[in-house]
Amino acid sequence: MALASGPARRALARPWRLGLQGCGVPSRGAYEWGVRSTRKPEPPPLDRVYEIPGLEPITFAGKMHFMPGLARPVFPPWDPGWTHPKFRRLPPLQEHSLYKDEVCYVFHQRCRLLEGVKQALWLTKTKLIEGLPEKVLSLADNPRNHIENQDERVLNAISHARLWHSTEDIPKRETYCPVIVDSLIQLCRSQILKHPSLARRICAQNNMLSTTWKRESTLIQVHGSSGTQLNAKDPLPPIASREEVEATKNHVLETFYPISPTISLQECHIYDVNDDTGFREGYPYPYPHTLYLLESANFRAHRFQPDQLRAKMILFAFGNALAQARLLYGNDPKVLEQPVVVQSVGTDGRVFQFLVLQLNTTDLASEEGIKNLVWVDSDQLLYQHFWCLPVIKKKVVVEPVGPTGFQPETFRKFLALYLHGAV
């Protein structure tokens, strides 16, 4: 005993710690969150009499007061017959009519995908191509498509949104972001006189999209409203040729072991599998054309990172395209003869992300086969900075009020995405 050091002596003194039973079971578990005083107290244990089956315990219920020696009675919980609306509790989840045992991973407005665009590409079985397609870029560069005084009018729109339309000295992002997007769409709409087919479009807001698909034995759903949506009477023509579509068969999607592809998605047992485009049957503008996603939170921490915003754009555009394809061609998973094309623009008022998605196949359960295509143009600045108050140093105006670092290329791409399909 004298030779044994501290832990060994303790181990010899407590022989059960050395033995096989209790091996691996710690005397105190890992830290559990929540202080005991803030946790709900456990109900007191029932008397031993209740553990004997078939025995009727004698309680002091009839005597109406405590009696030592008799068992404590167990009363059924009192049901007052009505509930105040303020204190109504939801019924347990299992009793909901849409409850299902299989878990569904839902992507909604506020989901920030951990792996960003890579994860969105895996979930939608898509191949990424950097840069917008040539068809759209040629529309952007063609001078016939430009508005007269285009740069001046865009600068006016920026100044209006960032400074003039509000009475505050420095308007907040929540105010100026939707205003600038609306002004730019209005500028694009002024081209109706040149291209009358632009009149066959309508802007809709606050429509709820819901689509579900199976991706390698996991059920994934896109659900939520995505800001302003441009719908058209005619569908967008496919961009990639059949050869390019066939070439995607050889493309292998990037996996990100050890992270699961459904990370950051909300796990849900209550969901509706039926698709919903957000519009009823017989709506005069059935084909989704462009989605405009805004990131207008005031604080940088509440806004999405550009990578997360692009992932959200991919998933919502894909959701719209899939719902439309299922409406046109049925629910069976198959390769589409006529691919469905949906565009998307995401912005935080200054930086724009452009996206064109072509849905080639609804067969998403298998890993191989034809993949969908997406063209992404990321981080296009419209202007570098906007001075709401002039910068004056030593009584000289160094920076005047207005935008600096204006890039007209970004608005040309915006206009091209708007005109695509109508020109």
Added chain:
Amino acid sequence: MALRAVTRALGSLSLTPRIAAVPCPSLLPAAQVTNNVLLQLPSASMLLPCRPVLTSVALSAKFVSWKSRTKYTTMPVKMRKSGGRNHTGRIQVHGIGGGHKQRYRMIDFLRFRPEQESKPGPFEEKVMFVRYDPCRSADIALVAGGNRKRWIIATENMKAGDTILNSDHIGRMAVAAREGDAHPLGALPVGTLINNVESEPGRGAQYIRAAGSGDVHSHSGPSLQR
């Protein structure tokens, strides 16, 4: 009635005697009479009889801990600083207090915590990024594995994109230990620098957690786990 008792008690405690009390002697001059009156303390016979009334009460400490959250989350949680005060409200440890406001990030000290009970084996996780933690001297790293993310104490050379292994398996040969991995002490070769040590498997790391700390592993105690 309670008010009457209180007023009687307060009246009986006053120093100036009332008209119904003992009459002051009128033989002495006026100035002296007033002095006498002031110096005269109320004796027991002058006090009006009344029930005892408590005029002071001990203040109870209304201390509720800020640690009320039961579910784990990676978002920072608001916390309240103690300032060295314990649950009674008095200073128990001097010299603590002040400093910048901090939000607490819930750190998972039990490294080997499989996501689901159905898959008990060793598993890997990927480090997303390493950041400063205001609540401790060490930096923390957000690691993601499977469907969950959690915060752990970051080792010295940990950076974004690393893959770390969490294992509870002790093989016959010692494991070639990489920085950031978690193994039982029995599986590590003698002489490895270790930190975040737990005294029993499943307890959670309690030792060697601060920045710059690290201990050389030597096989001494029974079945300790990292």
